[in-house]
Amino acid sequence: MKRIIPVVLLLSLTVACKNKDTQMKKYKWPDVKAPVADVIPKQRIIHGDTVTDNYYWMIDYFSKGPESTRTIGYLKAENTYLDQMMSGTNTLQSALFKEMKSRVKEKDESVPVFKNGYFYYSRTEEGKEYSKYCRKKGSLEAKEEVLLDIDELAKGQAYYSARGYSISPDNKLLAYGVDNVSRRQYTIFVKNLETGELTADAIPNTEGDPVWAADNRTLFYTAKNPVTLLSEKIRKHRLGNDASEDPVVYEEKDKSNYIGVERSKSGKYIFIYSSATLSSEARMIHADQPDAEFKIFQPRTKEVLYTIVPLADKFLIVTNWKAKNFRLMECPPDQTEKEHWKEVIAHRKDVLLEEVEEFKDFLVISERKNGLAQLRIHNLSGTEHYIDFGEPAYTAAAGSNPEYNSKTFRYIYTSMTTPVSVYDYDMESGSKTLMKQQDVVGGYNREEYTTERLYATAKDGTRIPISLVYKNELKKDGSAPLLLYAYGSYGHSMDASFSGNNLSLLNRGFVFAIAHIRGGQEMGRQWYEDGKLMKKMNTFTDFIDCGKFLISEKYTSAEHLYAQGGSAGGMLMGAIINLQPDLWHGVIAQVPFVDVVNTMLDESIPLTTNEFDEWGNPKNADAYHYMKSYSPYENIEKKAYPNLLVTTGLHDSQVQYFEPAKWVAKLRASKTDQNLLLLKTDMDFGHGGASGRFDYLKDIALNYAFLLSLEGISK
Known part of the structure; x- marks a missing residue:
């Protein structure tokens, strides 16, 4: 793909390349030789196209093939290399872990949920990794019944x-x-x-x-x-x-x-x-x-997609039938085929109807407009209204509402400066009660932080929302480090929300930003359709254009710009460093889906056949060639790449370990720079990492230590 860089930006990138060398000298990385993966060529021939894959053998642990032992040996060698290279950050990692853990209220309890005569809740105890699932009969003053003690059940197990x-x-x-x-x-x-x-x-x-x-x-x-x-x-x-x-x-x-x-x-x-x-x-x-x-x-x-909401005397149907952004229909209990459906809420071009939650006398309709969630309360007697939230960027969604006869609707609210909050909303009176807000132990003052909603302009003129947060004293002169995060696939909307862990970056001068790129569904169903299948390239170029916009607005500069994404967002990371490697100082790719063509050709790999509607079926020539044009593994070149940290899990069922392992091996053999390239494989875990509520913080500490060290921040 042709990449056109404005002259002003090109000059700034040239300066950035010089500054990167200086930046690296702030932290002394050990002089350790990186692992070199064995080359065992295997040819793929399809649609008249021949491709040699030197690292296909790494699939063998998954497929129980002859190179299984060699594969494990390589993964362990990469883990050893990472440990050696990051050894100088061990003190920093330990401090970050303790810092993030100290913000977590160790002895805590969820807001009880009433169902069928009992109040259900979970609680955690000080020093314990897991939780206890409990209930009380009829009253919160009743005796507690511990249904499952997960701390006890998990003893002696890595996961x-x-x-x-x-x-x-x-x-x-x-x-x-x-x-x-x-x-x-x-x-x-x-x-x-x-x-x-x-x-x-x-x-x-x-x-x-x-x-x-x-x-x-x-x-x-x-x-x-x-x-x-x-x-x-x-x-x-x-x-x-x-x-x-x-x-x-x-x-x-x-x-x-x-x-x-x-x-x-x-x-x-x-x-x-x-x-x-x-x-x-x-x-x-x-x-x-x-x-x-x-x-x-x-x-x-x-x-045609549809989901069903049963009421006492009829069914409601949320569907995209003749309605790209979905509409609400109804039908009698004994006539459910779509020729009997009647419209209740019409299709709207500017509003995505996401879901409907039923109560005996009310409906709660979740919608999305201008990239923001809306909750619409509809009384079955005919009146309706919206819940007001009052912030420029936020997340609002239904909480746990299992009781059908209730007049109280529980919802979750958060923004980049508002900790996760649980509200009970009286659907008759319109009053709301804060039941609980995430307690940030050690103190947190939201007035010290600023959140914004910006819009970058994509190469085709589309406006791409960006949500960001930073400490108030930020100087918009390009000197601040900025971490840009995104997902951009499956129609999954990545909303602005609070992260106590992110405070460890914000308090050290970082800006944290989320790019709401196409492939998600933040701006409606079309937003998703414009970032999938034969339009997938929009996802990658949107993210790049968001990075350029943040540089042009002086929130950061190329020498301080970082990117992060996981799973399909990890594919995004692989694509952007192929398309525009000089825009990023460092990139974190978590469990990245980077070997797109080979995976989508192998129907024995978990999820492959489920994903044909998302990526295409490469057995079709057009889909194959388009997929190959962006697949990160296929497009590695002999050129300089940014600093890169890649993480995976040996037991990952969503993105198999061999995708990031092959990608790193090929990058090592191809890249012309001296920047970091690190691979960490969790040998005990899968796609979501560690299962305990504190163990996963060690992975975040590693990620943050990687970013901070690149910035020359050691404390």
Whole structure:
């Protein structure tokens, strides 16, 4: 791709290149030889295109191939190299870890949530990594019942994740999923809350999403393919039966679809959802008829997405049918096909309708306008209003609202200067009560920080929102270091929110910014569609244009500009350093999806087939060539690259370890600079890193030490 750089910016970049050498001298990096990966050429021939991949062998630990031992040896060598290169920052890393940990209220408790006669909450204890899941019957003054002590269950395990807590309708049983490998393969267990004992039921290889039928003895769950990890079957389990014989009530034949099962808030229905990027389908039964056959609500139709909101006398449907930004429809309970749908809220070009939450007398409609979330309260008697938030950039979303008969709506609010806050909102009176605000231990004064909402202009004229925060004393003269973060895929909106950890950067003079680039859905459905498939390049150029804008506005300069992204955001990092390597002083790529073509050609790799609607299927020639034009691994050249820290996890099920490992090996063999190139592989963890509430801070401390050392900041 042709890159045109304005003359003024080109001059500043030239100066920056000279300054970078000086900047590096502020911190003495050890003189250690980097690992050199073995070269074992393998050819890929498709669509008349021949590509030699020297590092394809690194897949062998995943595929149990002959080079498995060699692969582990290389990953360990890179870990040793990283430890040696970063050894001079050990004191700084330790200080950062203690600093971030000290801001966390160790003994804490969530705001209780009322459901079916009980108040449910979780609490943490001082010095403990995990939490306790608890309840009290009828009153918060009642005796506490500890349902699960995760600290106890996780003892002796490097990784432990519990999810999907599901209480039976009679309140006597708890079903939940456990992953102790970090591959997102959960085993479902059932605990008898009257005796405190686990039942004999143990259901392996699931999504960890147990759903109770009304009979208190039947569970529905999503079963995964043990190799591809695709969610491909919904099974039904009767307590006491052998899980290996659980009948299949639905099997998804389309490998591009994700499936799942859930129970409606009213408890009346159980739904099976099947959804890809461009189409969806739902099936349903009454929860008190677990042996009934699931009925299709509306057959899947190309480019039609829908979700269902059941009310007492009808169904509401959130859909993009003839409505790019979605609209709200309704239908009778016995006529659910779309020819019976009637419009309730019309499509709007400037408003994205995201979801609807039902209550007995109210609806809460989540919308997005001008890149910001809105919560619209609709009384089923006819009146409605919006909740006012009063800040230029923020995040607002529904919290936990399991009680159907409630007139209170719980929502979460945060901004880049407002700690996460839990509000209860009276939908009748319009009054709100702050139930809890994240406690930043050691003190935090929001008046010392400024948050802004800016707009950069992309190369095609599109205005790209940027949210940023900094200490008030910032001088906008280009001297401040700035960390620019983004994701930009799957229609995931990356909203402005508070981070206590970021204070460790802000208090040392950094600006933190989020680029709301295309590929997300901040500005509506079109924003997403303009950053996927054959328009994916917009995601990368938007981010680059945001970086240039922040330099032109003197929030930073190229010698102080840093970038960070993870997973699909890690692909973004790989793309921008290929497209404009001289714009960034340093880049952090976390679990980066960088070997796009090879991964999308291999349907045995988890999630590959689910992602065809996002990236394209490279078996199609046009998709292949376009994908190859931006895939970070394919576009490495012999040129200078910025300082780079790459992280991955050996057990990652979302982005396999071999993608970042191959990428780093190829970069080492190609780059012409003397800048840092570091790879860290967590040998015990996966995509999300450590499972404990403090252990993950060590990874953040490493990231921050990398950035601060590049800035010559040692304390």
